[in-house]
Amino acid sequence: MNKLNSKYLVLADQALFSGMSFITTIWIARSIDTASFGIYSAWILAIYLFVSAVGAWIIQPFQIKYNKINDKGAYLTFIFWGQFGLLIFITILINIFGYISQVHQLELILYFGFGFIFYDFVRKVLLVMDQLNTVFIVNLFVSLLGLGSMFYLTRAGKFTIENFMFYTSILYFSVFIFALFYLKPFQLNIIHLRRHFTYHVEQGKWFFMTAISQWWAGNLFVVASGVYLGAVALGALRLAQSLFGILNIILQTFENYVLPQTASKMNDSIPEGIAYLKNLSLKAAWIFTPILILSFIFAKDILVLAGGIQYAEYAFVVQGLSLLYVFIYISQPLRCIIRSLEFNKVFFKGYLITLAFAILFSHLILSNFGLYGVLFGLIVSQLLLIAYWSLILHSKNKEIWRSFISY
Numbered sequence: 001m002n003k004l005n006s007k008y009l010v011l012a013d014q015a016l017f018s019g020m021s022f023i024t025t026i027w028i029a030r031s032i033d034t035a036s037f038g039i040y041s042a043w044i045l046a047i048y049l050f051v052s053a054v055g056a057w058i059i060q061p062f063q064i065k066y067n068k069i070n071d072k073g074a075y076l077t078f079i080f081w082g083q084f085g086l087l088i089f090i091t092i093l094i095n096i097f098g099y100i101s102q103v104h105q106l107e108l109i110l111y112f113g114f115g116f117i118f119y120d121f122v123r124k125v126l127l128v129m130d131q132l133n134t135v136f137i138v139n140l141f142v143s144l145l146g147l148g149s150m151f152y153l154t155r156a157g158k159f160t161i162e163n164f165m166f167y168t169s170i171l172y173f174s175v176f177i178f179a180l181f182y183l184k185p186f187q188l189n190i191i192h193l194r195r196h197f198t199y200h201v202e203q204g205k206w207f208f209m210t211a212i213s214q215w216w217a218g219n220l221f222v223v224a225s226g227v228y229l230g231a232v233a234l235g236a237l238r239l240a241q242s243l244f245g246i247l248n249i250i251l252q253t254f255e256n257y258v259l260p261q262t263a264s265k266m267n268d269s270i271p272e273g274i275a276y277l278k279n280l281s282l283k284a285a286w287i288f289t290p291i292l293i294l295s296f297i298f299a300k301d302i303l304v305l306a307g308g309i310q311y312a313e314y315a316f317v318v319q320g321l322s323l324l325y326v327f328i329y330i331s332q333p334l335r336c337i338i339r340s341l342e343f344n345k346v347f348f349k350g351y352l353i354t355l356a357f358a359i360l361f362s363h364l365i366l367s368n369f370g371l372y373g374v375l376f377g378l379i380v381s382q383l384l385l386i387a388y389w390s391l392i393l394h395s396k397n398k399e400i401w402r403s404f405i406s407y
Helices: 003-031 034-057 059-068 074-103 107-126 132-155 161-183 190-230 232-244 245-268 269-296 299-308 309-340 343-396 398-407
Strands: none
Touching: 003 034, 003 107, 003 132, 003 232, 003 245, 003 299, 034 059, 034 074, 034 107, 034 132, 034 190, 034 232, 059 074, 059 107, 059 190, 059 245, 074 107, 074 161, 074 190, 107 132, 107 161, 107 245, 132 161, 190 232, 190 343, 232 299, 232 309, 232 343, 245 309, 269 299, 269 309, 299 309, 309 343
16 A cells, blocks of 8 residues: 555544544534533543553553564564453452442443443554554444444434443444454463563553643643533533544544654654654644634534534634644644654653643632633643643754754
């Protein structure tokens, strides 16, 4: 497959994945009341936290290391069963917590969360392996059946969050069965097992601390909005965030495909890796810019179209997120360079700074400015990340910084 087809297929896959997430969010928002949608959004935020936490130990080190080693089959076996074992361990802990605290419907949420995390894992593994046709077909299968199940439940008058999670969990389980047959994770190499384990522990500790800091830094203002402003405000914010799914297509493509490719190229030649990254970043700007401008201008129409007239008063949230995504886009190449160079400590400290800002000022900002404060906090957090990463990259390696600026 030539490079041009590869790029389009990666974008198509991410478009399918993010598009399905977008459609599901809109479907649910229109099918249940605003308060229930806010509660559902809170559960989804929690699942994303576990995606980040588990991925920190398994998939993130794998994205950097896979293309640098020879014994790929044994390494794939290690990360597959490592992912599975870690999820089982977390599930047991959460079940114990649920039994003690008597949380209702926890088992169904666990099945759904477990399935989604493993589905996300399989997608990312296939992308790192450059199995682009396969990951697209798997994604298409899940998306079509997912749409079919939502359509059936709606037509039958049975659409509830519980039924949606049940049917989707079955879909995710089928992906696990497929991965067993396709990846064949049964090539264990005892000699290299300890080395892989040590690498993942050494790298994963920074990724894990970063993942937790990153999630809280990015979502503390969002979570706090539910506490300070109620479930309706949280639902409105999450609905508005889902509208930027097309931009998340590009951001996730950077994370799942561009990052491993950049790391591989920088391993051979740093200028070549940076040139590759900058070329894709500049092309992405042609997509980002018009979407952000249109989102800002037609914010109210877009939000009402997505969620209904009850969300009209929250149009300013879409406008604020349009500004936020400008800075998210700017930070993306810096993020890729730092991760490719395995400056994991720097990566972690950047999010630790933003988390500290959120903890110190979230109460003051939200209690006085409400959802406007949420948007302000998220934008300042991104500015802090850009400033810190730029400063450190410049001081640590001026040659890399000059290459990044000049290409």
